[in-house]
Amino acid sequence: MxxxxxxxxxxxxxxxxxxxxxxxxxxxxxxxxxxxxxxxxxxxxxxxxxxxxxxxxxxxxxxxxxxxxxxxxxxxxxxxxxxxxxxxxxxxxxxxxxxxxxxxxxxxxxxxxxxxxxxxxxxxxxxxxxxxxxxxxxxxxxxxxxxxxxxxxxxxxxxHPLADAIPIEPPRAAARAALGLGEGDPVVAVLPGSRRGEIEHIAPAFLQAVERLHRQRPELRFLLPVAPGLRAMVEPLVAAHAGDAPIQLLDGRSHEVLAACDVTLIASGTATLEAALFKRPMVIGYRMAWLSWQLMRRMGYLPWVGLPNILARDFVVPELLQDRCEPEALARETLAWLDDAPRARALQARFLDLHHLLKxxxxxxxxxxxxxxxxxxx
Missing domain, CATH: 3.40.50.2000 (Glycogen Phosphorylase B;)
Known part of the structure; x- marks a missing residue:
């Protein structure tokens, strides 16, 4: 055929x-x-x-x-x-x-x-x-x-095919071993998008948030999976905005990164559903050109844009959009997940129910x- x-x-x-x-x-x-x-x-x-x-x-x-x-x-x-x-x-x-x-x-x-x-x-x-x-x-x-x-x-x-492809129990230990991380290392995944326009608008704020997180918690490790063909664009942004933060750039391998991390700073889109299926707490951020934002926000019917929130019909994870997608707020919300284990466990239970629904x-x-x-x- x-x-x-x-x-x-x-x-x-x-x-x-x-x-x-x-x-x-x-x-x-x-x-x-x-x-x-x-x-x-x-x-x-x-x-x-x-x-x-x-x-x-x-x-x-x-x-x-x-x-x-x-x-x-x-x-x-x-x-x-x-x-x-x-x-x-x-x-x-x-x-x-x-x-x-x-x-x-x-x-x-x-x-x-x-x-x-x-x-x-x-x-x-x-x-x-x-x-x-x-x-x-x-x-x-x-x-x-x-x-x-x-x-x-x-x-x-x-x-959803991702619910079939991603295991119900994320392979955290195996992913950490493959990425050279210790079992006790606190790890933040940074996913600013897979398109050039997303990288241009979102990555600077995410990387500046990483710099703030590094200053406040020097023990944090950062993983940034880079979509094919975008490394030459991402590397200068990391150098310009993230200073001395220990960011490990990886070619692809986003699923390993999500399995290994404790929390992810992530652009709105399909990746947020992947993070939910890996049962990971997240902070959703998004920016776009001013005209595009004005048009899109006038056409929306729901109070949420992130897929995990839409499917839960609740703000189960924070959304920082457009002007609110700024480094201080991104860093603050990321630390809030790391510092509240009961809240993170409750979220993981909701994400487990979602996984069974979509599988x-x-x-x-x-x-x-x-x-x-x-x-x-x-």
């Missing part, structure tokens, strides 16, 4: 890579191509364009790259119409994928969207666009299918749903 896929950014590449594992189990001779990253390539995916071409940060960044990204989408659509795949799967990246899916669906190519856009949090009008674009949506969270079905969108709850053998469920879409078309 020939499958086409588009995944934007590191998080989409990760989700698509996990999905491809299940697809290959069902269809061993599967050939998949389109837009993807290294996790997908490791599963035999042929990337005609790399996923980081779609990694924009907010509206201002999207406008700067609009012409290039639209050109990629037009050329990809032409190629898929000329050589139709059995099914197209758009992984997240709704601003790119929904328009492409609508074009393919109109031409008779089955279109499946993996990851429901956050219409329950903002931009609820997308539901109508999805009805015109998708034959089926694979949902990560249990409340999403009913919401979509109200708008005439067929959907299946498949759980649903996603690859198998998603593959079954794809098979049903193909059978209904044939």
């Amino acid at each position: 020939r499958l086409a896929m588009v995944a934007g950014e590191a998080s989409g590449d990760l989700l698509a890579g996990l999905l491809l594992g299940g697809l290959h189990e069902r269809w061993p001779a599967l050939a998949a191509a389109g837009i993807g990253g290294p996790k997908m390539a490791a599963r035999g995916f042929e990337a005609w364009w790399p996923s980081d071409k779609l990694a924009v940060h907010g509206y201002a960044d999207a406008l700067r790259h609009y012409r290039e990204i639209k050109g990629i989408r037009d050329r990809l659509g032409d190629r898929l119409l000329a050589e139709p795949p059995a099914v197209f799967v758009g992984v997240d990246a709704p601003d790119f994928n929904l328009g492409l899916e609508k074009r393919l669906k109109a031409a008779g190519i089955p279109s499946v969207h993996f990851v429901c856009p956050s219409i329950w949090a903002w931009r609820g009008g997308r539901a109508k666009k999805m009805a015109a674009s998708c034959d089926h949506v694979l949902c990560l969270f249990p409340f999403e299918p009913e919401l979509l079905q109200r708008h005439g969108v067929a959907a299946t709850y498949v759980g 649903r053998d996603t690859a198998r469920r998603a593959t079954d749903a794809l098979a049903q879409v193909l059978e209904s078309r044939s």
Whole structure:
């Protein structure tokens, strides 16, 4: 079977890579191509364009790259119409994928969207666009299918593939040994994002918070996993903002870092869910261009932006956004977790319940749903 896929950014590449594992189990001779990253390539995916071409940060960044990204989408659509795949799967990246899916669906190519856009949090009008674009949506969270079905969108709850990939009991000791850390070392993970725009806006505040933490607690160790291709950008920022703090830069290895740490200072996004599945206390921070922030905050429906808080429907972890994402506050909230063991244990218990809720053998469920879409078309 020939499958086409588009995944934007590191998080989409990760989700698509996990999905491809299940697809290959069902269809061993599967050939998949389109837009993807290294996790997908490791599963035999042929990337005609790399996923980081779609990694924009907010509206201002999207406008700067609009012409290039639209050109990629037009050329990809032409190629898929000329050589139709059995099914197209758009992984997240709704601003790119929904328009492409609508074009393919109109031409008779089955279109499946993996990851429901956050219409329950903002931009609820997308539901109508999805009805015109998708034959089926694979949902990560249990409340999403009913919401979509109200708008005439067929959907299946498949759980979250990260809940299958991350062990219920995090391998803390093994991760620390692999990273050269002692069992008793107090460790802070620093994850300022995986996109250039995120690094530009968020990393300086995070690194200045690290410098403050180092001055107050010299015994702290800091781990910063760097996304592929961003080390040359991160290293000068560390030198400029973190002074003499003992920061260990790592190429990737974010899961080892989350398993090993005591608390993480983390940018809002999929990584916060990963941290929750590793049962780690966190401080969520985020900044973006002023115009993008003004637009996004006016369209939000919920009081939370971090996935752990959204799923818990409570501020179980602090969120420091835009002007509040400043070094002193970030450092203060990080120390608060380190100094309150009962609070951290209570949070870990809530995250354990969340892990069981999302662990649903996603690859198998998603593959079954794809098979049903193909059978209904044939």
